[in-house]
Amino acid sequence: MVDCRASYFRTTEVGDIPCERGMLRLVTVKSPALKARADLSIYIPQQAEGRTDLPVVTLLHGVYGSHWIWSLMGKAHMTLQRLIDVGEVPPMLLVMPSDGLWGDGSGYVPHIDKDFEAWISQDVPQAVSENVGNDIDAPHFIGGLSMGGFGALRLGAKYHDRYKAFAGHSSITSLDQMPLFVEEPMEAYPAVEGIDRNVVDAILANCDSIGPFRFDCGVDDLLIKHNRTLAKALGDAGVEFTYQEFPGGHEWSYWETHVVKTFKFFAEQL
Template sequence: MSKEKTSHFRTTELANLPSQVGTMKAMTVKSPALSARADLSIFIPDQAKDLSKVPVVILLHGVWGSHWVWSLMGEAHLTLQQMIDAGELPPMILAMPSDGLWGDGSGYLKHAHQDFEKWIVEDVPHAVSEATGNALTAPHFIAGLSMGGFGALRLGAKHPDRFAAFVGHSSITDIAQLPLFVEESLSDYTQEDPSDHSVLETILKHRASLRPFRFDCGVDDLLIEHNRELKRAFDEAGIDHEYEEHPGGHEWPYWVTHLRETLRFFAKQLA
């Protein structure tokens, strides 16, 4: 008699959403990391429907947003499906979680009573696996924009066992920059480990186990000088990375355009 499979989550709600391509799912789970409900959108391209170990790309949103922005504002699923159809990418699943919906943005950090980092690193992969039947051991990648870039660069560096590569677009590089976007006090984001305040310090701390990573920023972005400073610091420290600047600001047209480079970068790691 086989043992009945148990869910990672106490409660789950799952539904298919209308989509021009592939299959889009909306999911709400009771997150163990948050002790609260949390949402994510999951996109399965047509070519992945009968596969069981498909690479998963987790896309983190910025402040003020939620799980729906990468699809409805960023058209990430359309970009992915087009690139797979064109033979540029192998089949990949997109996971687009909320940040936990704390304040203007959780920072994807551990807070006093909720662990928004653990939500992304542990709960989201379980949610994708349960919603799609995809193997939890499939390769996972992580990318994000703005606050999501801060999250992706830090979590990718801290969890090489989970993420095979990571990317930041227009990234906040230190929690000191959060007041540019949020009204909550910086004291709410203070971490026990000061290295968690900074992308640079996180990456330096975990340099021995770093997976491939890249980041980029628009030349008209309010965060451009912070990203340039981060690039210079990596060069001085001898940290292997890719960095690019492009025309554009802190806006969706920039992120829509440069998501393609992120997906190609992830596909390259699978080759």
């Protein structure tokens, strides 16, 4: 148990899983934003030893998942370590939080009594800093898949002072697409209005301040039309971005392959 007397969090529990070239640190904190316990996994590469200034990459999961899914299903930490080892990206911390575990998916948006947006944008960076010893002001990036892509694109635009760049894979582009995946009715997201419902509105509202961003989608994905619509709307508005399409559907084989592009894209911004 971590001594939490000087902590941002009331309680913190930490456990480490050694990996071949690094450490997967599992953390549970009492989140002020959620008023409940919440989980995150932090991958610390071997090259992080003695460093307090490492860039921090946050990856958000999709519906049904939790903090462990990017590592166990997507092997994201292994991919990052391989890229670091061959010098294609610099040493970076990889942070994989839960979405707050509400229903089939919180959407990473504020609800009436739990702020899932603040959990990601405020609590998670603090948890990383406290439990790894990294500088809270180190460069931060955010990416995600499906619902996590929605969260990453929206929060990356909205919190441009926090995130240096952002990216999405197979992204939901509007909260109104959540019923494609979840059983909760849209009325269950009552505190979300206006630009908080749509990626395009969030980006356009902050386009003078946001960092670089990219998104991609598989041509067989059920969200491909929504991603194409987003790309067209941003292009018509004169926003600079990168959008790519690749073979594949809404599946882990796609995300495991293409998260490489997100890591390399973030490294290019350093």
